[in-house]
Amino acid sequence: MTGTTEHAVTLQDLRVGQVFETGSVVIGRDDIVAFAASYDPQPMHLDDVAARDTLFGGLVASGWHVAALTTRLVVDARPFGATPMIGAEIERLRFRRPVRPGTRLTVRLTVEAFEESRRPDTGYARIKVETLDADTGEVLMVQGWKMLLPVGDGA
Amino acid sequence: MTGTTEHAVTLQDLRVGQVFETGSVVIGRDDIVAFAASYDPQPMHLDDVAARDTLFGGLVASGWHVAALTTRLVVDARPFGATPMIGAEIERLRFRRPVRPGTRLTVRLTVEAFEESRRPDTGYARIKVETLDADTGEVLMVQGWKMLLPVGDGA
Secondary structure, X not given: OOOOOOOEOOHHHOOOOXXXXXXXXXEOHHHHHHHHHHXXXXXXXXXXHHHHOOOOOOOOOOHHHHHHHHHHHHHHHOOOEOOOOEEEEXXXXXXXXXXXXXXXXXXXXXXXXXXXXXXXOEEEEEEEEEEEEOOOOOEEEEEEEEEEEEOOOOO | OOOOOXXXXXXXXXXXXXXXXXEEEEEOHHHHHHHHHHXXXXXXXXXXXXXXXXXXXXXXXXXXXXXXXXXXXXXXXXXXXXXXXXXXXXXXXXXXXXXXXOEXXXXXXXXXXXXXXOOOOEEEEEEEEEEEEOOOOOEEEEEEEEEEXXXXXXX
C-alpha cells in the first residue's frame, strides 16, 4: 500500500463479523418506471393507477432494480479498495418488503465466512448484503454474496 | 378464461417438470456499458481497454444486467398469462460463464416443486431459471425462483 495507490483488499484483510456501510440513494418514481420499462415491464412497476389494483396497492420498484442499486452503492463505497468485486454466486436473495418511490436505500455488508477456491491464490468470502430503508432502518432485501478475492502475500 | 381475456395461470395449471422457453435478445456492447455506468461501474463492464487487464480479458456484462434481461425475456414470454410475476425469493443464483458483447440470450424455465404459503388462496412454485447462450446452448447463469401464484378455483 503506497500513498498514491489504493490498497487492493485481500482475504487476509477481512475478518468474520466485519461490517461495511455504504452511502445512500433515493429511488425515484421515474427511475422505477424507466428500469421496469427496460427489464421488468409489469403493471405494479410501470403505472401508478394500474399498480393500485395489484397486490402492492401502488407503484413498487422491481426487485432487480433494488438489487442493481444495491450493487451500485457497494461499488461506490469500495469496501475492497482496488480489488474488483467479482461475484461467483448469490445465495438466497429475499425480497422482504416492497420498495416504494422516494425510499432512501443504504446497504450494510457483513463478512460471514471464508472458503477455499480451486486456485491457491484466490478464495471466497461469504458476505451478507442487507439493503435497508435508510430512514427507518427496515431491511428491504437481504442476500448472500459469494465473492472471489485474492489471497494476500502473507498467507 | 374467455375468448377476449388472457388466462391467469394458477398453481393447478402447472406440473413438475413443465418447461417454458422464451424469445431471445442480443446483449450489445453499448447496453453493457450503459447498464454498468448506472449500476455496476467497474472496469470489466465499462471499458474495452481497461477490461483486458482484468480476470476476464475483455469486456463482460454485469451479472445484474444478465439477470435483468433474463427477467425481461420471461415477462415478455408471459408463461403465467395474466398472473403477475411476483418473486418472493431467489435461491442460489450462479454466474456460470462471463457474458460478452454480442451474445444472444434466451431463457428456459423448469417447474421444480410447489410449496404452501401462509394464505390458503396462494402458494409458491419453485422454478429453475437458466439463462442460455441461444447459439451454443451453454448455460450462462442459473437461479431458482420462488414465485407467489394464486391457487385455482378447483383446488
